[in-house]
Amino acid sequence: MNLSDQEYIRYSRQVMLEQVGEQGQITLKNSHIIVVGLGGLGCPALQYLAAAGIGELTLIDDDVVDLSNLQRQVLYRSNHIGKAKVEAAEQQLYGLNSQVKINAINKKVEQVNLVKLLEKAGLLLDCTDNANSRYFINQACQQAGVTLVSAAAIGGNGQLAVFNFNQHKSPCYRCLYPDLEQQDTALNCQNTGVFGPVLGVMGSLQAIEAIKLLVQPGQVTANKLMLFDAWQLKFNAIKLSHNSLCPSCATLTG
Template sequence: MSLTDDQLDRYARHIVLKEIGGAGQAKLLSASVAVVGAGGIGCPAIQYLAAAGVGCLRLVDDDVISLDNLQRQVLFATEDVGRAKVDIAADAVRRLNGDVAVEAVQARIDRSNIATLLGGVDLVLDGADNFATRLLVSDFCTSAHIPLVSAAVGQFQIQVGTWRGWEAGRPCYRCFVGDAFDAEDCDTCAELGVLGAVGGLAGSWAALEAVRQIVGFGEDAAGKVHVFDALAPGLRTLKIARDPGCSACGEPQPK
């Protein structure tokens, strides 16, 4: 696709990067991304994906804004309390960048609707606040061959990973965390707490990995988890091995 004069101006700082250039920006403008969760991770991720010119954003979250969200969910203001998160986030995208088509879906992902909510996109960015949803999203992305960027926060820690578990030798998110977290009763940041700026770092990082996946610059991050500890502070990267017994991407078991 050809970029307009306004787009050449808007995305000039991308275009001058040899790793992105005009061709990479065109890929972004043609891409569709579903963002699961419009919370502490989703808010900054949505902002940076919109600013980057990702052509279509589908925002999926069933929650409404509460006062205790405002410490970290930076798209929302006090007067937004009680309104649907996806509606306010979609309005922000429209203000940020008219190049981006945005769809707000106020729904909770479950097995009955996940194919409708996440199907047909080029990438899923998951910022859900519970393991059950993250594993459900991962399993769907693996089966549908949709690249997944998954981000999680807790207290002072960030985990960001990219997953393409259908590819030979590559793990999925379930290979990383196993089957023990499918239940809905796992701890969330509501119980454990989270530093607001940690969510900002996680969402920005997840947006970076989404852009990396779409454009294809730098080292391929698939199968790696980046763990940042804000208390130290310190960063380490884990290369995850594929679990041959994984229920999502492992080898079929003989009957």
């Protein structure tokens, strides 16, 4: 499948890049990415993925747009309040790039046969904000052998990790956070707050890693936890290792 003349014009600045080129753009055109969670992380990630020419995007979220979302969920507008996020996002993304195929699933991710969906996807972006969903997504990606790009943000801090489940004994999200349920109600955006641009940074980084996974997989920072401090404008990286006691990994191998 080649690029049309219109696609050459649309993606010309990207095709110029040595790391992408024409073949890389064709790869993006033929790619399918699942994005779970259409909040502060999912909004910027989706806009950059659609703009970059990802051929197919599957959106999963059961929430509706609320007035309090507009401070940081930059895909939505005031007239979207009360509308399902997947419907508003689909409308906005088609407006940005009508060549992208969008599948909108207005359900909680736990209600979706995610392993089945992953059979037709190259990778998944976890843009959710609760432990149960993150663990569910993590285990589905492990089972399907599909790379997971996970991010989170709270206050002025963000984090990003890529879990490459094609690698033997890859660390997983639960290796990193084995007891997240206990912390889930302690700190969240509703009771702690979040600096909106931090979500923009982390969601954009998810899009960067996703595109790199497709066109330059050797350049992806897998098996590391990237930490971002907006107030100090600093990044730090922590190496991640497989946890032999991880309950998610034990379920997979057991």
